[in-house]
Amino acid sequence: MEFLKNDAIYLQIADLMCERILRGEWGEEERIPSVRELAVDLEVNPNTAIRAYAYLQERGIIYNKRGIGYFVAENAVQTTRSLMKAAFIRNDLPHVFKTLRLLGMDLNELLSLYREHLEKKP
Amino acid sequence: MEFLKNDAIYLQIADLMCERILRGEWGEEERIPSVRELAVDLEVNPNTAIRAYAYLQERGIIYNKRGIGYFVAENAVQTTRSLMKAAFIRNDLPHVFKTLRLLGMDLNELLSLYREHLEKKP
Amino acid sequence: MEFLKNDAIYLQIADLMCERILRGEWGEEERIPSVRELAVDLEVNPNTAIRAYAYLQERGIIYNKRGIGYFVAENAVQTTRSLMKAAFIRNDLPHVFKTLRLLGMDLNELLSLYREHLEKKP
Amino acid sequence: MEFLKNDAIYLQIADLMCERILRGEWGEEERIPSVRELAVDLEVNPNTAIRAYAYLQERGIIYNKRGIGYFVAENAVQTTRSLMKAAFIRNDLPHVFKTLRLLGMDLNELLSLYREHLEKKP
DNA sequence: GTGGTCTAGACCACC
DNA sequence: GTGGTCTAGACCACA
Numbered sequence: 001m002e003f004l005k006n007d008a009i010y011l012q013i014a015d016l017m018c019e020r021i022l023r024g025e026w027g028e029e030e031r032i033p034s035v036r037e038l039a040v041d042l043e044v045n046p047n048t049a050i051r052a053y054a055y056l057q058e059r060g061i062i063y064n065k066r067g068i069g070y071f072v073a074e075n076a077v078q079t080t081r082s083l084m085k086a087a088f089i090r091n092d093l094p095h096v097f098k099t100l101r102l103l104g105m106d107l108n109e110l111l112s113l114y115r116e117h118l119e120k121k122p
Numbered sequence: 123m124e125f126l127k128n129d130a131i132y133l134q135i136a137d138l139m140c141e142r143i144l145r146g147e148w149g150e151e152e153r154i155p156s157v158r159e160l161a162v163d164l165e166v167n168p169n170t171a172i173r174a175y176a177y178l179q180e181r182g183i184i185y186n187k188r189g190i191g192y193f194v195a196e197n198a199v200q201t202t203r204s205l206m207k208a209a210f211i212r213n214d215l216p217h218v219f220k221t222l223r224l225l226g227m228d229l230n231e232l233l234s235l236y237r238e239h240l241e242k243k244p
Numbered sequence: 245m246e247f248l249k250n251d252a253i254y255l256q257i258a259d260l261m262c263e264r265i266l267r268g269e270w271g272e273e274e275r276i277p278s279v280r281e282l283a284v285d286l287e288v289n290p291n292t293a294i295r296a297y298a299y300l301q302e303r304g305i306i307y308n309k310r311g312i313g314y315f316v317a318e319n320a321v322q323t324t325r326s327l328m329k330a331a332f333i334r335n336d337l338p339h340v341f342k343t344l345r346l347l348g349m350d351l352n353e354l355l356s357l358y359r360e361h362l363e364k365k366p
Numbered sequence: 367m368e369f370l371k372n373d374a375i376y377l378q379i380a381d382l383m384c385e386r387i388l389r390g391e392w393g394e395e396e397r398i399p400s401v402r403e404l405a406v407d408l409e410v411n412p413n414t415a416i417r418a419y420a421y422l423q424e425r426g427i428i429y430n431k432r433g434i435g436y437f438v439a440e441n442a443v444q445t446t447r448s449l450m451k452a453a454f455i456r457n458d459l460p461h462v463f464k465t466l467r468l469l470g471m472d473l474n475e476l477l478s479l480y481r482e483h484l485e486k487k488p
Numbered sequence: 489g490t491g492g493t494c495t496a497g498a499c500c501a502c503c
Numbered sequence: 504g505t506g507g508t509c510t511a512g513a514c515c516a517c518a
Contacts, residue, residue, distance in 0.1 A: 008493060010494090022224050044494090045494060045495045046496095047494075064506070067504080068502095070506085084221070092217075092218065104203070107236070111229065118219075253369045266468050266469075267468070288509090289509060289510045291493095292508085294492075298492090308491070309518095311516085312518070336461075336465065343450070343454050346388050347447055357455065361460070489517105490516100491515105492515080492516085493514085494513085495513080495514105497510090501506090502505075502507105503505070
């Protein structure tokens with residue numbers, strides 16, 4: 001048995017940036033915080049922030065103008081959505097479905113919980 | 123910002139035992155593996171196994187007969203289900219719902235994925 | 245005008261490993277030196293060696309068995325050849341062709357130089 | 367192992383001047399830009415430009431009339447061609463040939479790539 | 489032993 | 504100011 005659920009910090013940061021992009025916090029082609037700003041903001045080593053940005057750049061979500069900073073890529077929202085969805089289906093959903101069956105939860109129950117959730121954060 | 127760390131191992135073990143109880147691997151009032159057996163089986167320090175059992179005992183899922191061993195409590199299935207459900211709703215579902223909204227995923231989409239999942243592990 | 249021709253060390257190391265794979269120094273599925281061995285051998289920081297290996301792993305040229313080491317991937321030779329060829333055509337050939345024209349060198353001249361080269365290292 | 371570093375800037379500039387001479391941008395005995403003009407043009411420290419010119423003068427490609435400026439030497443084209451060709455054969459071709467063999471590329475393949483190149487920049 | 493991540497601090501080129 | 508790379512040394516999980 002394995003006892004590990006350890007996402008590296010740089011991946012968590014990358015995830016955070018994806019969320020912000022999906023929420024529209026920055027438009028496409030807009031500049032995002034510099035590596036150092038982000039590092040200070042998240043209380044993290046600049047190298048770790050760089051790694052997160054490099055990770056996103058490799059996936060075409062952000063790009064770099066030398067000496068200027070990082071920018072949200074052209075189709076970043078769509079790209080991000082695709083990648084996140086794939087990861088969600090691969091990593092998260094199996095556990096959710098397994099738990100649903102284990103608890104014998106009805107789908108209607110899930111739906112009503114979802115509606116509750118939407119009421120709180122509409 | 124706070125970053126996720128590993129869940130304590132003893133909690134992961136407790137979770138595993140809950141699953142087994144829910145699956146009916148052991149009936150109520152049935153004896154479960156000794157601390158040492160479990161520790162060997164999961165390749166874990168015995169103290170860690172002890173903590174897991176203590177955790178479950180506090181919640182009324184198992185009980186101890188001194189000198190004999192641990193047993194599944196009466197109504198353990200129901201108790202476990204309640205606790206797990208509460209934890210599921212509190213800890214896991216918010217993230218799932220948040221991601222669903224972030225990805226703009228339709229509920230129908232989720233349901234069809236669930237059906238796919240059920241086909242694989244019916 | 246730009247004055248830079250600076251390939252990062254980790255990229256040079258990755259290149260070196262590609263050469264070795266193409267030369268058949270290791271067969272596919274064969275274990276390659278550990279990160280630390282390589283680092284000592286090349287007199288480089290282990291982190292730099294790790295970066296090189298991570299770079300190659302992302303491109304499907306090598307893969308990792310946890311706690312054991314890195315191994316040459318299944319179709320590594322073919323993969324490597326494709327990637328190297330693309331890079332060669334994109335990065336190196338333009339300069340070569342430009343120089344050929346600048347010097348007014350005949351293609352036959354190039355061919356005879358190639359034959360000379362082959363005689364030395366057949 | 368030794369890793370590649372940047373070529374000195376003054377050498378890159380010397381190379382650039384050679385190209386211009388070979389392209390016939392300046393005829394023999396013609397005046398070329400002053401050190402200061404060149405330095406401004408390339409956004410470089412004047413001392414760097416001086417070193418480039420000194421380098422070319424040593425090789426008989428340009429010469430200096432004190433108080434007037436630098437001029438393309440008699441037979442500069444031929445001299446330049448010889449030197450560049452020697453350097454090309456010594457420094458660049460071995461790598462090209464080595465890569466060709468490593469990739470198992472056919473010479474015909476190279477030639478057709480060259481023809482493609484010529485079509486783009488005839 | 490293996491790889492992987494993080495921090496700290498340095499240096500570099502580019503703008 | 505920007506990002507990028509490298510080194511050094513630490514800690515971790517896994518085998």
